[in-house]
Amino acid sequence: MLIKINTLLVYISNMNSYTDHPIFSSYAYQQGTFDEVFDKDYKVKPVYQTLFDIYGAHSIPDFSILNEKAKTSFFNQGITFQVYGNNQTKEKIFPFDLFPRIIDHKEWDHIEKGVLQRSKALNLFLWDLYHDKKIIKQGIVPEELINSSANYLKEMEGFNPPGGIYNHISGTDLIKHADGNYYVLEDNIRCPSGVSYVVCNRTALKRALFGVFDKYQIQSVTDYSQNLLEILETVKPKGVDNPTSVVLTPGVFNSAYYEHSYLAKGMGVELVEGRDLFVEKGFVYMKTINGPKRVDIIYKRIDDAFIDPKSFNKDSVLGVPGLFKAYLRGNVCLVNAPGTGVADDKAVYTYMPEIIKYYLNEEPILNNVHTYHCSRPDDLKFVLENVHKLVIKPVDEAGGYGISIGNKLTLEEIAKVKEVIKKHPRKYIAQPIMSLSVHATYIEGEQSFEPRHVDLRTYTLLGKDKSFTLKGGLTRVALQKGNLIVNSSQGGGSKDTWVLKK
Template identity: 75%
Template sequence: MDKKNILPIFSSYHMESTFYDEVFKGKNEIRDTYKKLFQLFNEYQVEDFELLNEKAKVSFLNQGITFQVYDKTTTEKVFPFDLFPKIITANEWEHVESGALQRSKALNLFLHDLYHKKQIIKDGIVPLDLINSSENYLKQMEGIEPSGGIYNHISGTDVIKHSDGEYYVLEDNIRCPSGVSYVVSNRVATKRALFGVFNNYPTHSVSNYSENLLDIMQSVKPAGVDIPVCVVITPGIFNSAYYEHSFLAKSMGIELVEGRDLFVENDFVYMKTIYGPVKVDVVYRRIDDAFLDPKAFKPDSVLGVPGIFEAYRKGNVTLVNAPGTGVADDKAIYTYMPQIIKYYLDEEPILNNVHTYHCSRPKELDYVLNNIDKLVVKPVDESGGYGISIGSKLTKEEIEKVKTVIKASPRKYIAQPIMALSTHATYIEEEKSFEPRHIDLRTFTLLGKDKSFVLKGGLTRVALKRGNLVVNSSQGGGSKDTWVLKK
């Protein structure tokens, strides 16, 4: 890059021509949206920015903003945060927001159909064997009518900007999508470190998520309940997202409970308190289906509440999100999203799908096995970036191992072209300078009874390692504040 008028911490920035750079559009040429911000950063010397960066890290540490990484050992880490935000214009955001809401609505209708008439299967749009072979399909949910008709009250849609400058959806997350607490915390850290910066950018707030989530939860209260008692249930302090569970409960002003704090009597759910039992009406669950109720699912679970599913089945308590939603965010179902949207909404998809090969189909399996070096292979039911194989990064021996794993269980794997995730200027502490790093964006959509909400912002995740395309925090990724500009 031409170093003229480039501050020291940007002096080693080198654009990669094969990727869409969100900040720069050419040598030493800043995109219009970022010009004011770049001028602000241009006022800092390296030493000054290091102090600001350290201030942000201390802020996260003091707030307890951490996450757990599960490997050979369990490690708690401070969530990595970069002070240079991703900025989204009002027009660009309208496109992303409408696309995320469209997908959430279509997936909710899809789930209702799957657990009732299965008309989309009868009409030959989605194959029956794909549903029957899904580990996340719950036969126990068949025929249940959730309050307000909502299954996926909370959806996380992961989008990227490709080298063509267009947004593509990587995947839909509607079991227990996490990360929204970091969205709010990122904004707080940015405001503290970059005093006055928002005077130059009219940016939508992200602090209203919790009040909207509580409103959505209350909208799907059981029949006959006037003022619902809502709680957040967590697996406990050792869960990777425990910080988020406690953050959301506190910001909504409701109780954070574990399974041992609740009990079921006469098919109603109660919370133990020092004043005696209190009936609970809505449970925002951060416990996986299998561990939710030892009477209905995994018998040896000590995390859930015995009998809570029967209370749910009888309409005496609402579970957010509904059990069994995982069948719709199975990455194999993602393949059919354009057809699902068209089938239920009679609309064309607003956001692009990434072309996806499902290994259960013989022709597609053959293509994947012969082209792994050009593909990303993903397990259909994993999250957090675990189990992903990026073909271009593998040795010949590793490719053969991946082939063996796929052939042993084709239904469990999909493959996609290696997408050229956009890059964004990111401060790299080891280099004491900004460098381009790959990013994606998780949006958060809420659906309730006759209402919806999309958070105007989201979690911009950053692959901090040079050349890495996996942005998940569990794989060494970090995050940025996300600014959605007002018109």
């Protein structure tokens, strides 16, 4: 169903209760959206009242100084990301908003159960795809959908990954719709990024406005790295008592290099590039000043095609020759497992309700957004007739690249989108234009708070007989007015996310 936002604005500056807070005086409540901070009567929700009063007590000049302090904190920590486009690469400070998002414990319990359910179902799905293929044989998921996926690795067929885990790390993207319910936009299990910003957002906010943390009981997010290391060590190779783990990065020019270094430091393990490792007699070793040291677990932040030039892309200079064969021998664990990306496909997402029911015999806790896959004739016909009402997404892109929002397109642009879809229907899905919730966000140019669309990326870890979901997440903000794309690569920022204790 298409949800069209009615842009009737109600200015809360007309209400006496807001006149004492100049920084919020121009906030415009948008009917037709779910506002995280203000209710339908344009009053501050009780859970935000204390925050609202603390922030509102600051003058606009004072808050601008605090905002600059937070930016300086990010700059000094080297918290940046790369933006690619127009044959140029730019390094930017990750935009951070000082006004946090609050999620109460009951709401979080629902989210946590839902994302863990999806992670477990996806892991079982991957095991089945690379073994018996029962879900395909029974006609629940089309065989062609899997065979046509660029991320399916035949080399993984019949292989048992350590601990039986494929998606050790999952990032689930959620939105809250106008009906107040959460919906899953997509599952990220190839190499979900952004968790370092979750922790750094908390650190930056504490430095800028430490006093606000005295007023709320908030779950910690600083335990992620320790839990990640514990999860990794549950899937160590057989016969290894004290495993050596490393984080494998493509290098300093990668968009997520800050995160790679942050997680390695947080876990107390080495950050390595492909040139720092070598394979000998089926085992992986790290070069050190004291001689070679065996490596047992590799958290790889390199795409499958580049991890081993002997097995995949022969021109890769990022990977380690012989690494994949060492993995298949069971001498090293790769996280996430090679071939996991087949379940990361946005076309596979359309089958998630069936996948959950098939493997877990449970109803999905979190709803999917209704999705049309253009490889289906009926879906393709509907999409081509309704591009102007839909969001068109490539199934294998990330970072918000390649997305077309139908009601923002010109007639000429719509015609081009149709032609691209008709040429490569397998590569595209379409979804209704959902009404992402909005949250009060400080806009530097306006020097005031305005509503901006947000989503939430959660992080779930799976190990052998162990799991963990970070009690918080990356609330991403579309900083441009009316924009629905929250990715940092598309001009988005982020907020600290507070999960309240019971």
